[in-house]
Amino acid sequence: MQDNSVRLIIAAAAVAGLLAIAQLTDRTGPAARDHEASAASITDTRVLPVAERATRSVVTIYAERAVSQPVMIMGDMAGRAAGDGVAPNSVQPREGWSWRSGSGFAVAPGGYVLTNNHVISEARRIEARLGNGRRVPAELIGTDPLTDLALLRIGAELEPLEWGDDSALRVGAPVLAIGSPLDFHLSVSSGVIGGFARAYDGADPVGYIQHDAALNPGNSGGPLIDAEGRVVGVNTAIPQEAFFNVGISLAIPSGIARQVAEALMERGQVDRGYLGVTVRALHGPLASAMGRESGEGVLIETVDPHSPASDAGVRAGQTLLAINGIELSTPRDLARALLVMREGETAGLSLHDGQARFRVEAVLVRRPDAGQRFVPRDLGYEPSARRGFGIQFAQDAQEGVVISSVAADSPAALAGLRDGDQVLAIGAHDLTDPREAQARLMLAQREVALRVLRSGDSAPRYIALTLDAGTSAHAPDHAAFADASGGPF
Numbered sequence: 001m002q003d004n005s006v007r008l009i010i011a012a013a014a015v016a017g018l019l020a021i022a023q024l025t026d027r028t029g030p031a032a033r034d035h036e037a038s039a040a041s042i043t044d045t046r047v048l049p050v051a052e053r054a055t056r057s058v059v060t061i062y063a064e065r066a067v068s069q070p071v072m073i074m075g076d077m078a079g080r081a082a083g084d085g086v087a088p089n090s091v092q093p094r095e096g097w098s099w100r101s102g103s104g105f106a107v108a109p110g111g112y113v114l115t116n117n118h119v120i121s122e123a124r125r126i127e128a129r130l131g132n133g134r135r136v137p138a139e140l141i142g143t144d145p146l147t148d149l150a151l152l153r154i155g156a157e158l159e160p161l162e163w164g165d166d167s168a169l170r171v172g173a174p175v176l177a178i179g180s181p182l183d184f185h186l187s188v189s190s191g192v193i194g195g196f197a198r199a200y201d202g203a204d205p206v207g208y209i210q211h212d213a214a215l216n217p218g219n220s221g222g223p224l225i226d227a228e229g230r231v232v233g234v235n236t237a238i239p240q241e242a243f244f245n246v247g248i249s250l251a252i253p254s255g256i257a258r259q260v261a262e263a264l265m266e267r268g269q270v271d272r273g274y275l276g277v278t279v280r281a282l283h284g285p286l287a288s289a290m291g292r293e294s295g296e297g298v299l300i301e302t303v304d305p306h307s308p309a310s311d312a313g314v315r316a317g318q319t320l321l322a323i324n325g326i327e328l329s330t331p332r333d334l335a336r337a338l339l340v341m342r343e344g345e346t347a348g349l350s351l352h353d354g355q356a357r358f359r360v361e362a363v364l365v366r367r368p369d370a371g372q373r374f375v376p377r378d379l380g381y382e383p384s385a386r387r388g389f390g391i392q393f394a395q396d397a398q399e400g401v402v403i404s405s406v407a408a409d410s411p412a413a414l415a416g417l418r419d420g421d422q423v424l425a426i427g428a429h430d431l432t433d434p435r436e437a438q439a440r441l442m443l444a445q446r447e448v449a450l451r452v453l454r455s456g457d458s459a460p461r462y463i464a465l466t467l468d469a470g471t472s473a474h475a476p477d478h479a480a481f482a483d484a485s486g487g488p489f
Contacts, residue, residue, distance in 0.1 A: 054225050059103070061103060061138070062128070063100055064098070097124070102180070104152060105222060108160050111155065113151070114152075116234070119221050126138040131186060133185075143269075144269070146205060149260045164231055165230075165232070169209070172192050175193060177211070179215075179223075194210040198250055200240070204332060208251060209251045214247075215235050272338065273345055273364030275308055276303060276307020276488060277303050277488065278489070279300055285466040289449035289466075297352065300317065308363055314362070317427065332484065344363065390412040392438075393434035394434055395433070395434050402420060417452065417454070418455060421455060423451065424460055427449055
């Protein structure tokens with residue numbers, strides 16, 4: 001009898017346990033169904049209407065630009081670009097003009113549309129394709145090549161998208177990218193925020209938002225929107241190493257884009273302060289040759305003789321360590337620091353002249369060339385362990401000394417130096433005498449930095465030569481951009 005009672009107790013406990021497990025694992029119970037309904041409602045009532053509403057404010061941008069080689073005519077642009085009767089996606093072996101596509105979105109009433117500058121640069125005609133397929137003419141209001149943004153005014157009224165706060169974004173936040181990749185009109189892709197303050201190259205001042213919503217050629221200029229439908233970025237690029245989407249996409253933060261759009265709308269241009277220098281990243285052999293700490297500051301390559309920098313006593317060969325307390329390591333750092341500075345503002349410059357640190361102040365003037373494109377320059381050389389640097393000098397130059405011969409396979413030859421190139425300085429020392437130049441080369445231990453005006457260049461640059469075998473002037477770190485050069489700033 002007692003045994004039967006024990007068995008009943010054990011059986012009851014087992015049944016209760018099974019019921020509990022069933023309740024925990026039942027995915028079709030009321031709680032589970034409520035959860036699924038909640039998830040579905042987020043998708044149906046939030047994301048889908050956000051995408052549909054935002055798409056109505058986005059356009060495909062077409063820019064007619066000169067081409068010098070056969071071009072692929074895509075889809076319904078064939079008739080417009082090459083005449084009626086041309087088959088879609090046909091190759092037209094001709095020279096002349098071709099239509100290229102990008103994206104844009106409404107930022108203000110009156111037909112104002114923001115896009116990337118590279119979408120419309122050098123175009124003789126610009127058009128916009130609306131959501132209903134209708135094409136309307138577009139007028140260029142202004143450009144800001146420094147941030148790669150441009151403002152258009154189209155012949156249609158669209159509802160402007162609301163600006164969002166990019167500084168409030170967090171890694172992992174969901175985003176949507178809207179645009180016309182490969183001329184697939186008004187496509188939507190989704191992803192999450194992957195990071196902030198990403199660099200595209202060593203001189204571009206923009207700290208890009210990284211996300212993984214798919215971007216492909218044609219997405220440029222389209223909006224990156226958050227879950228509320230607000231613009232948090234302008235989709236602009238994928239990594240230079242890629243041609244199509246690889247899961248890393250870059251967008252200009254909305255804080256920068258909004259300021260630029262408002263300035264272009266008011267004045268047709270963005271007025272920034274000008275310092276008057278070009279600089280190079282100071283890493284590896286170049287830093288060692290100049291006797292500086294690698295990555296500490298940027299090397300000043302040229303100084304505009306009629307600039308605030310010149311008036312403040314800044315000279316080529318000095319190292320610019322910081323501006324207004326912001327420490328510098330690449331040209332991009334300087335460009336970012338000056339991005340928000342205006343004419344008349346004072347820039348505090350921390351410098352090193354090879355002997356000591358010092359500080360000067362420069363009052364910025366209005367930038368004389370707002371269309372200057374900032375690009376990194378890659379010297380493209382490999383060092384050599386051969387004896388000597390392989391250069392002979394002569395006194396044929398009005399400034400500095402001229403290279404009279406370059407030994408084959410020498411460090412100088414591998415750096416691309418040629419007969420006739422002018423060497424203005426070795427390190428921070430200006431040259432006037434070939435014998436002094438040769439002596440300074442002989443005194444160099446393993447590295448030497450030459451300030452060279454190369455044939456065909458409009459401005460001099462610093463080039464580091466090294467005798468060490470296996471040393472590379474190219475850092476593999478994508479963010480370091482060891483050979484980056486930029487300016488004028």
